[in-house]
Amino acid sequence: MSALAAARYGKDNVRVYKVHRDEKSGIQTVVEMTVCVLLEGDIETSYTKADNSVIVATDSIKNTIYITAKQQPVTTPEVFGSILGSHFVEKYSHIHAAHVKIITHRWVRMNIDGKPHPHSFIKDSPETRNVQVDVVEGKGIDINSSINGLTVLKSTGSQFWGFLRDEFTTLKETWDRILSTDVSANWQWRRFSNVSEVKANVAKFDSTWEAARAITLKTFAEDNSASVQATMYKMGEQILATASLLETVEYELPNNHYFEIDLSWHKGTKNTGKDAEVYAPQSNPNGLIKCTVGRAGPKAKL
Numbered sequence: 001m002s003a004l005a006a007a008r009y010g011k012d013n014v015r016v017y018k019v020h021r022d023e024k025s026g027i028q029t030v031v032e033m034t035v036c037v038l039l040e041g042d043i044e045t046s047y048t049k050a051d052n053s054v055i056v057a058t059d060s061i062k063n064t065i066y067i068t069a070k071q072q073p074v075t076t077p078e079v080f081g082s083i084l085g086s087h088f089v090e091k092y093s094h095i096h097a098a099h100v101k102i103i104t105h106r107w108v109r110m111n112i113d114g115k116p117h118p119h120s121f122i123k124d125s126p127e128t129r130n131v132q133v134d135v136v137e138g139k140g141i142d143i144n145s146s147i148n149g150l151t152v153l154k155s156t157g158s159q160f161w162g163f164l165r166d167e168f169t170t171l172k173e174t175w176d177r178i179l180s181t182d183v184s185a186n187w188q189w190r191r192f193s194n195v196s197e198v199k200a201n202v203a204k205f206d207s208t209w210e211a212a213r214a215i216t217l218k219t220f221a222e223d224n225s226a227s228v229q230a231t232m233y234k235m236g237e238q239i240l241a242t243a244s245l246l247e248t249v250e251y252e253l254p255n256n257h258y259f260e261i262d263l264s265w266h267k268g269t270k271n272t273g274k275d276a277e278v279y280a281p282q283s284n285p286n287g288l289i290k291c292t293v294g295r296a297g298p299k300a301k302l
């Protein structure tokens with residue numbers, strides 16, 4: 001005998017673009033998103049009894065995403081995701097949870113001759129602003145906001161020494177190395193009871209994203225890094241300090257290695273240690289360092 005242990009379904013990779021035209025100033029603002037909506041509820045019979053009557057078609061889910069984008073503001077993604085997710089839970093009595101993921105792509109207004117252009121934008125990096133919004137009937141709205149794909153490099157101001165040495169160790173200690181990573185950072189908000197409460201906090205979503213991005217860049221640049229671990233913890237504790245509604249901040253940082261190349265085989269060319277100038281960037285393997293920073297207290301545990 002088998003049983004359905006868990007199920008959710010919906011539409012993924014729904015690409016949506018929305019423009020706002022300010023008639024007075026002529027300034028247009030654009031948002032491009034990739035949306036995923038997955039539903040849970042009393043849908044078991046659709047799997048076990050071929051009962052399609054409980055299925056809100058994924059095509060209808062896609063249509064609902066477009067209509068909601070037309071009728072509601074799509075910024076902030078936290079608010080839009082909460083409105084969208086709550087719609088499914090409120091509209092269909094047998095749907096008890098909606099999981100909304102929104103990836104917001106980076107369109108930055110162009111500066112032309114030193115002035116912001118009214119309707120032209122540049123995608124200056126693959127970086128995205130993401131949210132995961134989980135609306136659960138009777139419980140509330142859980143929101144996780146994140147930065148992804150923010151690639152950074154510093155050419156000095158990073159060290160790595162004093163690490164455990166044994167018969168498996170070949171890595172040399174260094175007091176000056178290149179540090180590069182692709183930042184994934186996310187922050188978990190304390191549970192909101194409903195959409196109105198999410199809307200009441202709308203300004204915090206943008207300001208916290210801006211603070212998280214600025215803290216990440218400033219700390220990366222200015223910290224004389226002892227390790228990826230020590231630097232990412234400093235980032236996490238500063239972000240937690242900026243917003244009291246945050247429960248945790250999580251970082252996931254690959255350590256993208258740049259290896260020195262010994263060029264002494266060519267006429268004794270010096271290219272290691274203090275003479276190193278030409279390096280070989282590595283695609284793999286890479287270090288992968290993660291941590292979650294929470295507020296100290298009885299709940300904190302490893």
Ligand SMILES: O=c1[nH]c(=O)c2[nH]c(=O)[nH]c2[nH]1
Nearest residue numbers: 160171226227228229255287
């Ligand atoms: O910042 C670092 N953390 C590590 O855990 C580690 N391990 C390693 O080989 N290099 C580095 N660098």
